[in-house]
Each structure stands twice: as structure tokens, then as C-alpha cells.
Amino acid sequence: MKRFEDASWRESMRIRFDYNNMMSDMIGEEYGISKEQILALQPKIKAAIEALKEKRKAGKTEWRDLPYTQADVVKDILATAEAIKNRFESFVVLGIGGSALGPIAVHQALNHLHYNELPREKRNGCPRFYVVDNIDPERMRALFDIIDVKSTAFNVITKSGSTSETMAQFLIVRDMLKEAVGDEYREHIIATTDAEKGNLIRIAREEGFKTFYIPAGVGGRFSELSPVGLLPAAVCGIDIEELLAGAAYMDELCSKDDVFENPAYMAAVLQYIAMKQGKNISVMMPYADSLKYMADWYAQLWAESLGKKFDVEGREVYVGQTPVKALGVTDQHSQIQLYTEGPFDKVITFIKVENFRSQVDIPKGYEDMPAVSFLGGHTLGQLLHAEQMATEYALYKAKRMNRTIILPEVNAFTVGQLLYLLEVETAFAGELLNINAFDQPGVEEGKNATYALMGRPGYEEKKAELEGRPKKREEYII
Numbered sequence: 001m002k003r004f005e006d007a008s009w010r011e012s013m014r015i016r017f018d019y020n021n022m023m024s025d026m027i028g029e030e031y032g033i034s035k036e037q038i039l040a041l042q043p044k045i046k047a048a049i050e051a052l053k054e055k056r057k058a059g060k061t062e063w064r065d066l067p068y069t070q071a072d073v074v075k076d077i078l079a080t081a082e083a084i085k086n087r088f089e090s091f092v093v094l095g096i097g098g099s100a101l102g103p104i105a106v107h108q109a110l111n112h113l114h115y116n117e118l119p120r121e122k123r124n125g126c127p128r129f130y131v132v133d134n135i136d137p138e139r140m141r142a143l144f145d146i147i148d149v150k151s152t153a154f155n156v157i158t159k160s161g162s163t164s165e166t167m168a169q170f171l172i173v174r175d176m177l178k179e180a181v182g183d184e185y186r187e188h189i190i191a192t193t194d195a196e197k198g199n200l201i202r203i204a205r206e207e208g209f210k211t212f213y214i215p216a217g218v219g220g221r222f223s224e225l226s227p228v229g230l231l232p233a234a235v236c237g238i239d240i241e242e243l244l245a246g247a248a249y250m251d252e253l254c255s256k257d258d259v260f261e262n263p264a265y266m267a268a269v270l271q272y273i274a275m276k277q278g279k280n281i282s283v284m285m286p287y288a289d290s291l292k293y294m295a296d297w298y299a300q301l302w303a304e305s306l307g308k309k310f311d312v313e314g315r316e317v318y319v320g321q322t323p324v325k326a327l328g329v330t331d332q333h334s335q336i337q338l339y340t341e342g343p344f345d346k347v348i349t350f351i352k353v354e355n356f357r358s359q360v361d362i363p364k365g366y367e368d369m370p371a372v373s374f375l376g377g378h379t380l381g382q383l384l385h386a387e388q389m390a391t392e393y394a395l396y397k398a399k400r401m402n403r404t405i406i407l408p409e410v411n412a413f414t415v416g417q418l419l420y421l422l423e424v425e426t427a428f429a430g431e432l433l434n435i436n437a438f439d440q441p442g443v444e445e446g447k448n449a450t451y452a453l454m455g456r457p458g459y460e461e462k463k464a465e466l467e468g469r470p471k472k473r474e475e476y477i478i
């Protein structure tokens, strides 16, 4: 029996959402949100709940059902991961955006913070793990300096099957592999992509790569709980069944229609009201190095989903909230000054971990110097908690909206909950804002311009358009 099958263990691992410091009875009428404001939104909330239910029923939000629909996929992933473990020294993800940020965040959360530096037996026999989420040539070359392609498996991940960055990475790797291992290169490449659309699936089928599919109703940034995230996680020894069980548990917690009992809905409603009050920035500040890259993953989720323009009776309206990544306590010493005394334009979301997996005692010393010796006898975890509480207090005192997501500890179950919570919050915020949270039209212009500049057939007109833009003036370059 797995531990997540035990109801009392699950309950003990429940993530909680503390929104005290968003509320006017805590930070003051002028600065916070009142219960009455939330109640006044009930018709809108009800409509948003119905809209999300409809979408789920119509299969448009398949990401919501990933915890339940992948029994066979999980089996396949576990078998594939085992084969990779037995054969390869390194495992490299090629991808960008939603095809990279989730695998990075989950790996950082659930594996040793210096995973790649550990000897293999301390990695439970798992391969070293890299994610190439950029196309910087120096970074690519640096990777090839430390891996041996002959003993490396590459997981090409692209939902659209056509992203230039990922396909360029793929072409480079395929060429190197062919050179190094000849026809066997096929056995080194696993493609994770849409089952029908895009170029990668065609290539994968023609060349006989092992493939995993991203369901149609799962967009890139909502895909971490699909094979996009599950295969890399399983290869690195993460319990993906527990991850999915955590997501299913959060789905249950987010199934209530009463916003006061539904953490994802409440989180979205508060952000919605905050946005209406000019809080255009959403800072995510985990107080745990293991969750540092959750803020990166969340940044894409929140920005691409909610940053939209639309038309209201011929007038353009712009919505969204700029996500900012921060890390406690590190950024207390770089950003907190701005958050406590700068403009009232932010909501700060702390992520607090109650129990750390490691404890480090601070030894006693310099008893004759009380300003130093007070630290001795505590643990680093206690210091971290005190600093989180102190920062929360400082923000509260400065009447700045802040909220805290509390994880009893960081494990696959709580990380599954966290991912799912933030996904539902984002989707619900999209409904409240009346926008499509699942597209990203604003990314297309840049993508098309890249195609044109790189000479992709069919983009000749775009190229002419680009060439027709005003020439840059030397006088403005100094």
C-alpha cells in the first residue's frame, strides 16, 4: 500500500491557503478586501464555476482529468524510465516554456538540490538530468562538454511539434547522435508531443522514436502532469503516482462551489479583486530553495494565461498581472524594500514549508556577544520560518496584500497539489476576467517574425513587412 492511499496521511499532507492578509479586517478597509466584496461577486463567481464545469464536460480542459486518465500511460512511463535508467548515464530534456519549466520545477522540488553532483548510487541509480530550455549556443556547447551523447537519452518535448527553439535543439542532437552511434540514434530519442498535429509526430513515426502524447486539451503550460512532466520525473526517481494522487486530492478540495471552501476559487477571486484595485503585479516568493523554480513555472502559467487584450464595444481592454519571481529569504535582501515601501501595486504570495526534509542546527558560540549568540541553539529551519513570518508581518504592517500557501512538507503528494491548485486558480481567474486563459495569441507575432528572419518558406510576406519597418536611427544608439 502506498502512503497516499491512507486517508489520514493525505489529510496530514493537505496544502492550506491562508489569505488573512488580503482581507480588510486584517490590513485595513482602504487596503484590503472585505467579505462583502466577495459576496457581491457571487453571480460572477457562479457563472465562472458553471463555465469551467462546462469546459471540463466538453473535454476542453483535459489537464483537469490527468490525475485520472493516465493509468496505462503511467505504466508505459515507468517501464520506459526503468529502461532509460538501465542504459543511460544522462537524460536531457529538449524543450522550452511549458515543455521545460514544469520538469525543472518538479525536479528541483523533489530531488536532491545538487542531484547531478551526487554519485550515481546516491541518485538511486538514476541518470544525471539536464533541461535545455534555451538556444544559447554557449549553453548548448557547455552541455556537450559534460555529457557523452553515446550514453545520453534525449526527450524532445513540444506540444505544437513545431517550436523553432526545440526543433533546432533536436536537429543538433540528432546529428550528433548519428555521428556518434549511427543508426542506433533512434533509441536515444523519445518524443513527447501531440498525437496528430505538428512536425515532430511525423518525424517520430517516420524514424521510429518512442513517443508519448500530450492530449489535445492540455496546453503547454498546463501539461506538467502529462507525460511532459511525468517521464522526466520518473527517470529521476520521483514517485509519479504520488504526484498524480496529490493532484487528484487537490481536485477534490477544489470541487466545492462555495468559494469560501474552495482554495483555488478563493485565490482567484482575491487576485481578481486585487487586479481591479490596481494590483498589477503578482509576486511568488517560496521560502524554500526546493520550490524556487515553482515561481518560474507559475510565471509562465499566470502571464501567458491572463495577459490578454480584448474588445469591449469597440474599445480595447487589457488585463493581466505581471508575475515576479522571488525567493525567501534571499530576496528579502534585494526586493522587500520595494514591496514594503514601494507602490501599492502588488500581491505577494508566500509559499511556506512547515517541515523541512533536513535539519541543520546552529551551534552555540560567542556567548559573550549576545547579538551573535542568540542564534545558537536554534535550527536553520527555525530561522527561515522566523524570517518568513517577520516578512509577512512587515508587509501586513505596511498594509500590503499578501497570502501564504502552506505545505506541510515538500513531497510528490504536496507538489502535485500545488501544481493543480495553481492551475485551477489560473483557469478560474481567466473565467472571472472573461478571457480565454488557454491561448497565447500575443506570442505569435514574435514567432512568425522569427520564421521570416530565418527563411521559413511561407513567411516571405512577413519578411517583406519586417524589412519595411523604420530603420533604426544611429542618433538613438549611443
Ligand SMILES: O=P(O)(O)OC[C@H]1O[C@](O)(CO)[C@@H](O)[C@@H]1O
Binding pocket: 096, 097, 098, 099, 157, 158, 159, 160, 161, 162, 163, 166, 220, 221, 304, 440, 443
Ligand atoms: O510545447 P511547445 O509547443 O513547443 O511550446 C513551447 C511554449 O511556447 C509557447 O507556445 C509560447 O511561448 C508556450 O505556450 C509553450 O509552452
